[in-house]
Amino acid sequence: MTHALWFRHALLPTGWAEQVRLELAAGVITSVATNTPPQPNDERHAIALPGLPNLHSHAFQRGMAGLAEVRGPSADSFWTWREVMYRFAHRIGPAEMQSIAAMAFVEMLESGFTRVGEFHYIHHAPDGTPYADLAEMGARLAAAADETGIALTLLPVLYHCGGFGGQPTGDGQRRFVNRPDLFGLLVSASRRAVGFLPDGVVGVAPHSLRAVTPDSLSLAVSQAQGGPIHIHIAEQMREVEDCVAWSSQRPVDWLLRHMPVNDQWCLVHATHMDRCETQRLAHSGAVAGLCPITEANLGDGLFNAGDFLAEGGRIGIGSDSNVLIDAAGELRLLEYGQRLTHRGRNMLAMDKGSTGRRLFDAALAGGTQALGQKRVGLVPGAAADLFSLKADHPSLVARRGDALLDGFIFAGRSMVDGVWRRGRRVVSDGRHHARDTVTVRFAKTLESLLS
């Protein structure tokens, strides 16, 4: 079926254009015309932006958002948060996984994310026994993606050590653990689980340097088959210290020396890098997967974005713990972190350019690469994944061009109007079409999980 969308302003790869008409067929953009009037049956909207990739999410953690904000008897840290997360994770079965993920995906779409990278590690039943389908839980993420319309890059995780140097895992990790020699079976099962989605992608995710050995890391990487390879790295200072104690090298340094890190790779967080690591990672072609809201929530530290971008580094954004799902908010906090540290303004803008535009372009390009997509944006041949902004929002009126992006990122809430995925409208007036049913089911799930 062919139909067309018409926008007064649209951000194309070549820049902002006026009176833009997109023709769509079978979910794909077939033509882009500019300075052209709408035709009688065209859907008409104000401001179009390409959908953003959310390159790092653990969807199930949406169910515990706000539950780890109470001070405990000892000093709270990432590691005490992780204990809360483990307790929550152990109560989630397949139906709960789908219910919570659908809620997270609805909120992602409503904020302008149109693809999510699920860094997925709850594989087995609560007692650690594999499900009959090894990828049962991944299949539930795929079902939630199908229900809500978000595009999915599934990243099954290899997790088999409890610390650097092959330490044994603890009881709290029994649902995550796989034998490295059987990881290929999980990846194949994951490919079958997302096979029915029109543009599903499967990659691999060795969890972190503390959860694999050098040999099993190589094994996991060999299963990628050209797809994305994601790894958590250098998020916490304790992790850096443990890595140095184990190998005499810092985590990013170790990875760059021992693995063929290239544009297939996404290093999630990479918060703690020295100057040399920053330069080498920037030159590797890999993406640094930044999750500013979660990194702030967990007290991780601040990524050195200024130097990394100045060296030509590639970045993308992720909602990670989903404590708050907000595409514009991630970009805003990324910039504000730099302003607070360096006591300056417009820290990540190009010379004489808009900060919002620089952040948006970087997150679109980096996220696209990290999630294994080939062609995105408002161009012929790309899936019609896009969103529109409310032109009558007080922070968008009387503006055009990059000022619209600066308004969206820095000066408002609830600006997203419509969202389209493969040409199908899934959000209208800022609300996902399935929000009510998904919310009711999510509430029931949480009632039973938290009682």
Ligand SMILES: [Zn+2]
């Ligand atoms: Zn993560």
